[in-house]
Amino acid sequence: MRRIYRDKNLQLVFGVTLMAILGVSSIIPALPGMIRELSITPARIGLVISVFTLPGVLFAPLTGILADRLGRKAILVPSLFLFGIVGFACFFAQNIEQLLVLRFVQGMGAAPLGVLYGTIIGDLYNGRERGQAMGYNASVLSMGTAGFPALGGALAMLGWEYPFILPLLAIPLGLMVILFLDAPEPKSSGSFREYLTGAWSRMKTRQVLALFATTLMTFMVLYGPIITYLPILLSHRFDASPVSIGMVFLLASGFTGVASFQLGRLTERFGQRALLMASAVCYALSMLLMPNAPGLWHVVPPVIFFGLGQGLNIPTVMTMLASIAPMEQRGAFMAANGLLLRLAQTLAPLLMGGLYALYGMQAVFMGGLVCAAMILILAIFFVQE
Numbered sequence: 001m002r003r004i005y006r007d008k009n010l011q012l013v014f015g016v017t018l019m020a021i022l023g024v025s026s027i028i029p030a031l032p033g034m035i036r037e038l039s040i041t042p043a044r045i046g047l048v049i050s051v052f053t054l055p056g057v058l059f060a061p062l063t064g065i066l067a068d069r070l071g072r073k074a075i076l077v078p079s080l081f082l083f084g085i086v087g088f089a090c091f092f093a094q095n096i097e098q099l100l101v102l103r104f105v106q107g108m109g110a111a112p113l114g115v116l117y118g119t120i121i122g123d124l125y126n127g128r129e130r131g132q133a134m135g136y137n138a139s140v141l142s143m144g145t146a147g148f149p150a151l152g153g154a155l156a157m158l159g160w161e162y163p164f165i166l167p168l169l170a171i172p173l174g175l176m177v178i179l180f181l182d183a184p185e186p187k188s189s190g191s192f193r194e195y196l197t198g199a200w201s202r203m204k205t206r207q208v209l210a211l212f213a214t215t216l217m218t219f220m221v222l223y224g225p226i227i228t229y230l231p232i233l234l235s236h237r238f239d240a241s242p243v244s245i246g247m248v249f250l251l252a253s254g255f256t257g258v259a260s261f262q263l264g265r266l267t268e269r270f271g272q273r274a275l276l277m278a279s280a281v282c283y284a285l286s287m288l289l290m291p292n293a294p295g296l297w298h299v300v301p302p303v304i305f306f307g308l309g310q311g312l313n314i315p316t317v318m319t320m321l322a323s324i325a326p327m328e329q330r331g332a333f334m335a336a337n338g339l340l341l342r343l344a345q346t347l348a349p350l351l352m353g354g355l356y357a358l359y360g361m362q363a364v365f366m367g368g369l370v371c372a373a374m375i376l377i378l379a380i381f382f383v384q385e
Helices: 008-025 028-037 047-070 072-092 096-124 127-156 162-180 192-203 206-238 242-261 263-270 272-292 296-324 327-359 361-381
Strands: none
Touching: 008 047, 008 072, 008 096, 008 127, 008 162, 008 206, 028 127, 028 162, 028 206, 028 242, 047 072, 047 096, 047 192, 047 206, 047 327, 072 096, 072 162, 096 127, 096 296, 096 327, 127 162, 127 242, 127 263, 127 296, 192 206, 192 327, 206 242, 206 272, 206 296, 206 327, 206 361, 242 263, 242 296, 263 272, 263 296, 272 296, 272 361, 296 327, 327 361
16 A cells, blocks of 8 residues: 655645644644733633634635636635735734734635635545545644743743744745645636535535534534633643643644544544544543642543544544535535635634633633533534444
8 A cells, every 4th residue: 555645746735734723723832921011811812722723614615616616726825825925924913903803814825725725635536545545634733732831931921922933834845846846736626606506515414514514513612611711721820831832732733643643544444433423422521621720730530631632533533524515616615614614613712711710711611521521412413424
């Protein structure tokens, strides 16, 4: 069997995946610094993430449609350039208002990236190789989710704005995509109305809707209790430094990488439905244990559970969706999934911020527990092999 992780096309997709997560992961350790330096409250810090993810909610359907009708690279390259240039401009923001405006525009560049990396993998591979590629990509995603907070934490020691240097990496990546990406492009056939009708008829099945709902709940957990409020929990309760916060996320992502790298083998042995059920149990254990940890080291077990849940969940959902969708409609499928992903990224910090303001940190993680229970119910009753 060929080692597809050596394929230059897949390696370029890995780069796109890293850019798709950099915009949030790299600034996580800087959030407490933003609270102090920009004079905002913990309940409002989620806006820095929400305004970045909001364009994904607004433009994800358009992104998928354009990628299906115009081609993947025609959307990908301008998005990388916009993400890199405006992301770096955030470094120079003088107040929270300027930062939020720049984050929104940067999010316009980031929105297509999360849609296109899964779409291109679906275009490049079939069958078992598709599942392997999704697993490898999820491992890279987890390494980025681990590495960017650690790197961002180190940069944040210089000041909250220094992690915003990292988006500049998207510019050389865009040039490499222009020169070296050799992926199949969809061939538009039929009218635009026929395209929309065909895509909708496939999306409204029970299986696809359950997978979409799983994505929504998964990213409610990730961007609510974990990304937005775990750094605040660690900083306020244990006086953890930005570097220590980054290392906690490094641990979670390491276990995500281990689980997702073995996705092909685990799927063959247990099946996709069982993996989704197992991920829900891991999320639930994490949400129950994390807010009750008496010390910094006691956060390790729930962080490991969360990492394993991510590694089993996200690539499994992506593989199932890519397998259901034909190439000519795959961008629309991934865009719909991306819409729900971005919706969760946008709503989770706001909803969890409301819970935090009303009931405290414990309520935030109980909200995550409810989402985990929903994932389990969907896997048991609505997802089929």
